[in-house]
Amino acid sequence: MTLWNLGSINADYIYRVPHIPAHGETLTSSGRQVFLGGKGANISVAAARAGAHVRHVGAVGADGRWAVQRLLEYGVDTRQIAEVETETCQAMIFVDPDGENTIILHPGANMAIPPDVLDQALSQAETGDWLVMQNETCLQAEAAALGKDMGLRIAYAAAPFEAARVQAVLDRLDFLTLNAVEADQLHRATGLAPEALPVRDVIVTRGGDGATWFGPDGPAHVAALPVTPVDTTGAGDTFTGYVLAGLDRGLPMKQAMAQAGRAAALMVTRAGTADVIPDLAEVQAFRG
Template identity: 65%
Template sequence: MAIWNLGSINADMVYAVPHLPGPGETLAATGLQRFLGGKGANMSVAAARAAAHVRHLGAVGADGAWAVERLMEYGVDTRHIQQAADPTGHAIVTVDPDGENQIVIFPGANRAIPEVAVQAALSEAAAGDSLLIQNETNAQLLAARIGRDLGLRVCYAAAPFDAEAVRAVLPYLDFLVLNAVEAEQLERATGMGPGALPVRDVIVTLGAGGARYFDTKSGESRDFPAVPVMPVDTTGAGDTFTGYVLAGLDRGLPMAQAIAQAMRAAAIMVTRHGTADVIPDLKDVQAARPG
């Protein structure tokens, strides 16, 4: 089986700062690094490093060949990445000494993916495959509808959060991942808590508090504790978690095992500076298994 990811591709410009800047504050950075990033690229790399077959649907500008090559190096199938007239998306990331971050995103080519290219790519998908979308590209609703019609497991990582974007795709989803703040925002917008949503599987990530899984069919929920580590950079941890969960499910792992493995992957990720380029591979995650 395969994971089809309609996802963003960014250049992440990561600045180390003494503290996160406040309104109107000018702050001198103490370091700068460029990484492959974007929630889509991060999730594709995470799923590929977790031993899934990942096909990325997206777009870069004429300046983005390096990003496509980097995805290929990490085992992602890039044949469905288009070149757009817009420049490649990029993110400005500031990270403080405690690993907390602030991020500003320029979408660029991520919002210029030809819908006909999405349709053509997904025509190759098969029932039982997974489709992953986030809110950093165009064509999310189109892809979700196609995915449902084809019998794919349609998954949505609800970030950057927009209530209307989630509402639009909600009828087509099988799996929803969002953080605690996003869950509260969605509940205010819909009047439904995570366990009451019309989505079969829902995961709410809780940062240092771990994650909570809701099986809406049975009405049961389960908490998964975070793996205790000393974080240096939380950028990309949620994307790593999502990619690893979907890869585990794609490989036939039970949900609980897939989540536990993803928790370990995210824990390793926050001990590293960077985004897609430093996502741990499966052997690192398995070696970190307790006991």
């Protein structure tokens, strides 16, 4: 099957700082790197490296042609990525010595994906394919409605969290992943705990404490591998991409989550985003 990812594409500017900046504070960075990123691109790369057939639907400006080329090099089908007359999204990421981060996004082309690009892409989808989305692009409600009508399986990573945008697609979802803070925010907005949401499979990630699945045979918890983090940026996206790729290959949920947990654990030992997401051979060999 195919994973169709309506996803963001970012240029990630990562700065190493002594601590996360406080209000009004000026810091000197000890290092600066530029990576391919965005929750969408990260999930596409992770799923492709986990063995899935991934077709990315999105947009960049002329300044983002390098990002499209890099996605292609990582095994992602890029034919549904439009070039639009605005700049590619930029993310400013500040990472402290413990690997924790603060991120500022300038959305750019991610919010200018032409509707006809989405329509043309999904016209090629087949019943049973996955449609994956996150909260960093436009057209999510339209995509969810179209995908559901076509018999696609709809997956949603609810970050960056906005309750109204999640609620707009909630009744069309088959799979939802969010972290513990986002799960609490959604609970407050809807009055529904994860196990009560109208979604077949809900996964709440808990960082170093692993992840909990709420589904037909849940709840079930999968522990995280103990590692020393270097950079937590992109770990959640890596987990999501690996889970979806595992499910697409027919793995049971807990097995897909365990494999995804190893991928995320390995990911946090590396500095960077999409460019350093591990492939399946690395993940299978990794034991922490």
